[in-house]
Amino acid sequence: MRSRLLRAVGVPALVVAAALASTGAAPYASATSAAVGGPVGVLAAPDIPLANVKAHLTQLQSIATANGGNRAHGRPGYLASINYVRAQLDAVGFTTSVQSFTYSGATGYNLIADWPGGDPSNVLMTGAHLDSVTAGPGINDNGSGSAAILEVALAVARANLTPAKHLRFGWWGAEELGLRGSQYYVNNLPAAERTRIKQYLNFDMVGSPNAGYFVYDGDNSDGVGSGPGPAGSAQIEQTIQAYFTSIGVPTRGTDFDGRSDYGPFIAVGIPAGGTFTGAEGIKSSAQATLWGGTAGSAFDPCYHRACDTSTNINDTALNRNADAIAYTVWELAATAPPPGTTVYSDTFETATGWTANPAGTDTATLGQWVRADPAATSSGVATQLGTTVSGTFDLVTGPLAGASAGDHDLDGGVSSVQSPSISLPGSGTLTLSFSWYLAHLNNASSADYLRVRVVGGSTSTVLNVTGAATNRAAAWQSASVNVSGFAGQSVRILVDAADASGASLVEAAVDDVKIVQS
Template sequence: MTRRDRLPLLAGILLTVVGVLAVVLVVNLDRLTAPRPVDSAAVREAITSENLMGHLAELQRTADENGGNRQAGEPGDAASVDHVEQQLRAAGDETRRESVLYQRVGASGTTDVATQNLFADLPGRSERTVVVGAHLDGVANGPGINDNGSGVAAVLETALQLAQADVQLDQTVRFAFWGGEEDGLHGSTQYVAGLDDAGRRNLTLYLNLDMVGSPNPTPHVYGGMGRPHRVERVLSEFLREQGVHPFTASFEGSDHQPFVAAGIPVGGLYTGASEGHTPADPCYHLACDRVDNIDPDMLDLMADALAHGVLTVAR
């Protein structure tokens, strides 16, 4: 091949490389650049403390009628999945369940556990997807209303109100209610492991809500974990506009961790557990983690922040 023959070939290769770099640049800019202003007021106004506390009252009733807990694989867990699914379907959402099977190792030996993940999608105009999740199971010692009925209530109410608002988003939003978190992040780990290459590429963000109604709250926004994403700025700025100055959460023990390990950007909200001299939640993993262990105003604010964040990053 002569030098003159090589010139068109080299030009073609150069154009291909430039095209690939342009796509990569657009994807990264979408993750990192300042968000466009979004008006989330209508959806946030529809998310009320009354509705959120109503979801928690139902989860409390579910635990009370099933041995006092909602532990994965137990009757209270199954009834909790049924309740959330009924709420989603009543709003017109299609739901999908995924079986989660594992073994729980305890002082009395090994127990086979059968629980479920529950999903509902808000379709967008593209194949890109934001997953918003909260673990639905609790511990054996109590009803698990702050940990993690509060996260479930916020995610559920956001899903219901976005469905009612009939919003048009660019990205699909998948609402996920995980099974088996308290025993080792089983539901979320299984979901991430089951993603194919296209599924991982199209999953642009995972948002996690775990304990967002603590009675002595210390509001946190997830940050400093894995690949950066503008959602940290979105959530932090929203909370500051409401007069709340959040801390940064960078812990590992919740359902965002499998996504971090897979290289998927994560974000989330948290109001504290048993850490510190004055615990944010003195009933963490105890029988007193009931409805009266919740700060309704903080839960409402966290749900508003979630709705605002989803509308901002998925549109």
């Protein structure tokens, strides 16, 4: 990361839904319960092994040690770092290329790696700078980000991932001299290629020894500083926040201040985001209370120094951030839909016969399920989204905004809505997919929930997300479930949500329901 004092924003950033009570450094737990007739197919990212990430850091340290103690631009240690990363990627099926450029009389290199498949007009790019300063080996800055995204790329290969978006990874040269490598890459992209990159994820210093947990403020929810990133940056922020919320780790926003390689991307309107664990800035007492560590000390006391070695890493922070990167790549790339025939599809742009309170047993006094064009509402965090997954309408618990966020939220008990009868074919693999969110404030509890069930000859719960005493902002999530156990039956999809915690604020929504036969 380039030298310049970072202003660490102290205002809580957006906290997003990921409801499933996973704690510590565990991977994100899918919100879908046991599938019917087969394995769950939710976009579930793998747990990135910390040992693998640290093994890459050991290699980068060895490279620096063998090459004058650094991996800086124009020095042999940098080219050796490029060759190491490239060899890992070539071995598992990535298409790699090295882009050379000249700065300050020396040759620099960017490494670009593309995973086969995905929509080439819809590229999700993930990057980190690979160079160090001349003073030291740069293991936290930025071996940590480089090693983490390398292991995520290798996890893509291990999973043989077939994403809907095209996945590209980049390792940048000469960042420490002013973002020279990433700037060269963006400047030399043909206009048509530039428009194909829809989002860029940047990870620079993700293992600081006195770590903080910062997420780039894509929607300017901190209200100060550099302002929001290009449209689409907020989705990146919210997705990253979803992972940290799922493991119970609070985060804070940090501005796009131009210090790292997102800069050239947002300058041309490409949405960006990422995580950061702190550089030379001083951890405050409030931050030490929030995250642990030492108040009054730098997040990284070895920032740009010779002591930024393999011992200058917080394993917990590195592990959490590596898993957050994987979660974000998996979520934003999305799994390609299975080929085959669409049996049922509803985007809720027209009325198709869903019935509210189908059993006549609902107890909610407000916030009944309706098909509607929802109004955006918030109370510190977004509680109801004014945007849907596609089109204008979705299924939502009370679509109006009102004078305050709680005027039309779900209140008083259970609200349910049920699809019309759906006749399923008797053969093939049947996959139900849909988008959803559950939002609530910190007056909620585990008694509040969003649940989706398939009802036929038997009933199966395919989504069961419960509340908690924390703010959880609305953010669309995706689910995909094998329902082949219902083959040959007529089924209905039953959605219900509950506000059962007294005076709690709860909102929920569902969109883009589909069943595909393959």
